Amino acid sequence: MKSIIVTSALPYANGEIHLGHIASTYLPADIFVRYCRLNSYNTIFTCATDDFGTPILIKAEKEHKSPKDYVAHWYNQDKEDFERLGISFDIFDQTSSKENIEFVRYVFNRLYNNNYIYEKDVIQFYCEYDKKFLPDRYVIGTCPYCGANDQYSDICEQCSRIPEQILDPKCAICGNTPVNRVSKHYFFKLSAFSSRLKEWLNTNKNLQSDIKNYVLRWIEDGLKDWDITRDISWGVPIPLNEEQVLYGWFDNHLCYISATLKYLNNKVDDPKLFWNNSIIYHFIGKDIIYHHYLFLPAIRMGIEEEYKLPDFIPTRGHLMLAKQKISKSRNWYISLKDFLDVYPPDYLRFYIASIVSYSQEDLNFDWDEFASKINNELIANIGNFINRALTFASKKFNGIVPEYTDLDSLDRAIIDEINKIGDEVGSLIFSNEIDKGLRRILSFSNTLNQYFQAKEPWSDQLKAKNCIYISINAVRSLAVLLSPYIPFSSSNICKQLNIDEIDRWNPSELLIRPNHKLGVIKPLFKKIENDEIEKQKKRLG
Numbered sequence: 100m101k102s103i104i105v106t107s108a109l110p111y112a113n114g115e116i117h118l119g120h121i122a123s124t125y126l127p128a129d130i131f132v133r134y135c136r137l138n139s140y141n142t143i144f145t146c147a148t149d150d151f152g153t154p155i156l157i158k159a160e161k162e163h164k165s166p167k168d169y170v171a172h173w174y175n176q177d178k179e180d181f182e183r184l185g186i187s188f189d190i191f192d193q194t195s196s197k198e199n200i201e202f203v204r205y206v207f208n209r210l211y212n213n214n215y216i217y218e219k220d221v222i223q224f225y226c227e228y229d230k231k232f233l234p235d236r237y238v239i240g241t242c243p244y245c246g247a248n249d250q251y252s253d254i255c256e257q258c259s260r261i262p263e264q265i266l267d268p269k270c271a272i273c274g275n276t277p278v279n280r281v282s283k284h285y286f287f288k289l290s291a292f293s294s295r296l297k298e299w300l301n302t303n304k305n306l307q308s309d310i311k312n313y314v315l316r317w318i319e320d321g322l323k324d325w326d327i328t329r330d331i332s333w334g335v336p337i338p339l340n341e342e343q344v345l346y347g348w349f350d351n352h353l354c355y356i357s358a359t360l361k362y363l364n365n366k367v368d369d370p371k372l373f374w375n376n377s378i379i380y381h382f383i384g385k386d387i388i389y390h391h392y393l394f395l396p397a398i399r400m401g402i403e404e405e406y407k408l409p410d411f412i413p414t415r416g417h418l419m420l421a422k423q424k425i426s427k428s429r430n431w432y433i434s435l436k437d438f439l440d441v442y443p444p445d446y447l448r449f450y451i452a453s454i455v456s457y458s459q460e461d462l463n464f465d466w467d468e469f470a471s472k473i474n475n476e477l478i479a480n481i482g483n484f485i486n487r488a489l490t491f492a493s494k495k496f497n498g499i500v501p502e503y504t505d506l507d508s509l510d511r512a513i514i515d516e517i518n519k520i521g522d523e524v525g526s527l528i529f530s531n532e533i534d535k536g537l538r539r540i541l542s543f544s545n546t547l548n549q550y551f552q553a554k555e556p557w558s559d560q561l562k563a564k565n566c567i568y569i570s571i572n573a574v575r576s577l578a579v580l581l582s583p584y585i586p587f588s589s590s591n592i593c594k595q596l597n598i599d600e601i602d603r604w605n606p607s608e609l610l611i612r613p614n615h616k617l618g619v620i621k622p623l624f625k626k627i628e629n630d631e632i633e634k635q636k637k638r639l640g
Contacts, residue, residue, distance in 0.1 A: 102141040102377040105132050106355040108387060109194065112148035112170035113158045116180045117432035118464060119425035122418035122451045123384035127533055129186045130452060131380070131413075133583035134528040137604035143377075145359045146181075147192035147199075148174045151334040152347030153235040153253075157271065159333075166333040170195060180435045184444045185586050192358035194351050202357040203335045203350040209402040211339070215291060216327070218339075221284045223330060224252075224277040226270040232330035233270055233277050235346075240265035256426065259386050263323060284328035285337060287349070292397040293318050299396055305411045306392075310385075310459065314392040325349075325394065352395045355381065356406055371406070380411045385459045388414060413531050416461040418451075424461075433464070441635060445585035446627075449477050452584050453538075457531045466636050470627040477585075481544045482624045485577060487551055488570035489595055489620045491563075495556075498617040500571050501564040510565050513550045514609070516543060517569075517576055521607035524580050533584075540580050547573050571596070571617075572609040579606035594618050 107128045110116055116125075128144070135142040150170040159169035170193070178191055192199070210216045224233040231237075238252040243266050247257035252265040270277050297318055300311050327346045328337065334344025356374065363370035383391050396408050417424055425432045438447060450469050453476070454462050492498060506514070520543050527536035551570060556563035578592040582601040593600055596611065597618035 100139065100141050102143075102373060103135050103380065104143045104145065104359055104374060104377045105135075105380045105382065106359075107144075107146045108381075108383045109147050109149035109351050109354060110177055111152070111154055112150045112173040112177070112193070113155045114173065115432075115434035115436060116177055117425060117434050118420075118438065118447070118451070119384075119418040119432060121184065121435060121447070122455050122462060122464075123415040124382050125181065125186050126184075126448060126451050127413060127415065127455060127457075127531065128380070128382040130533050130583045131382075131528060131531060132187060133586065134525065134604065137579075137582065137601065138525070139603070143359055143362060144187060144189045145192075145355060145362065146188050146190075147194055147196075147354045147358050148177055149347065149351045149354075150174075150193050150195035151344070151350060153237050153329070153331060156331055156333045157236060160272075167195070176436070180439070183439050184435060184447065187586075190358050190362040192354065192361065194347075194354045196354075196357070196361070198361045199350065199354045199357040200335050202360075203345065203353050204338050206353055206398065206402055207345065207349075208338055209404065210287065210398065211285075213401060213403055215288045215401040216285050217288065218283060218285055220281050221326060222279045223282040223284075224268055224270075225280040226273065226275060226277045228273045228275050229270060232280070232282060234329045234331060237271050238265055238268045238277065239271050240268040242266070254386070256386070256424065259388065261389055282328075282330055283340075284326050284343075285339070286324045287327050287394075287398070287401075289325050289394065289397055290322045292393075292400055293322055295400055296322075296393060296397060299400075299408060300392070303408075303410070307412075307414055307458070310388060310392070310412075310414050314388065317389070317393070322393065348390050348394060349398070352390065353398070375405060375407045377407070378411075379407055379409045380413060381409045382413045383415075385414055385416050411531075413457065414459065415455060415457065416459045418455075419461055419463040422463055442627075443587065445588045446473050446477070448585050449473065449537075452533050454534065456534050466632050470629070470632045473624070473627050476541055478624045478626055480541055480548065481577065481581070482622065484544050484547045484551060484570075485574050485592060486620075486622055487548075488567065488574050489617060491556060492567050492571060492617060493620045495560070495563065496567060498620075500611055500613050500615040500617070501567055502613040503565045503568040504561070506565060509550060509553055510569055513547065513569055513573065516546055517573060517609065518607050520576060520580065521604065524606070525604060528583060537584060540577070540584075543580070544577060547577075568613065569609075571615075572611050575611055576606040579604065588623055591623055595620050595623075 105128055107124045132142055132144045159166045174193055224238050226233050235253040236251045241248050242250045242255035243262050244260045245258040327349045328343050329346055335350045337343050360370040363373055367373045391412055399406050450472050453472055524536045524539050554566040556566040578589045579601050582589040595618045
């Protein structure tokens, strides 16, 4: 049996999950995972909150909370929001777990003993007003690469580069200009891995070619060693100096491994062997390409004790809101919680899946487009066929699937469509082309509507038998096809069909036999009204 490990980029435990997170990372991963499970692949879906780092410490300080209590609150909120949307993690852990802290310190010691970590004095920003060193997001300024203003010192949100030295620095707390002070830091020799990283990138044919070329150019420009020390109190204590902590990007991606091993403990004989024998996917957004294509593999290479590198790193662009980049730190976003308080989770899953491509291309959340896709595609296409077929069977055949007779050319044509739809959609999902997979389902459903209309089952009771028998089986096909995309609705379809929950990818089989009794039939979806959308535009962005 094929084993697959899927991870999603870890959400910072410093605020709400927003729709941008869902579009780039969590929903594509969940659709992929659900499909793999239906195919009986031994699939592990891993995630965790990213609990350490300066953003969390800043927020905790502003709210007069301890960092531990602060991240505990957001861990619980994130977990609840993901569950409401149907994101089906096998384990949702925390980077502050004892297992991850132990694993991170182990990795640090291995790298240090292998001479990939060294110590040197650095000039560190220090705020004389707040009496503290200012790493990462304690400092804002101008990006030296693209000139964008008001950027954090650890990453530019405009060009996604990591500034070696931010320009015109200001303290993010008080706004004063910091001074320079000397601090002793540890550095990871990223530059020592240029050749090995190039070899890995060039030999891994599963990575997106445009991103791979982008990263190769970074390597050609020369990789800089990474300062992995932070002069703050909240983080993984450095084994050689417990008064300092490790940079969050040193420890967070290691949680992919530690959380997966934690989940597998007592489930398999050798969790590490399971990791190394699996096909590994890291789902991310394009803003963290540098970390996942360079920093992450270099650390795994450096410990020289094999933890397999990812086979795939599905990378997607940003979701824009009103054509502006979503930014939680700048309070420009729609929170997942607020959205789900208004609309069913499957409405969001359907809409996002229909627009998110397997590329770095940015997308735009548009309220009118959202309503249009739900009303015209999910309801008027898919919902229309399902409701027509089930309602007709309920009214004209007392909810009993009829016996079929001699098949005509229309019947045979639609059975041919059913026979091939499973492989076609499945291949697209497994290739991470989830938007194309959904479009193929919509095309299939449109064909079913045309078939039902052409057969005119209301005009001849005898001819109606073939149409209803095939249509009821086609409804089951849709329940299977839609299960990775809109699982709550798929479950509802199964209840109306009076069959068990979908547990196999078998949409091309006609498994509902004559004389089967259907369940209670009612509309699956509710239309979104224009005045409601106008209200949400004003309320949620």
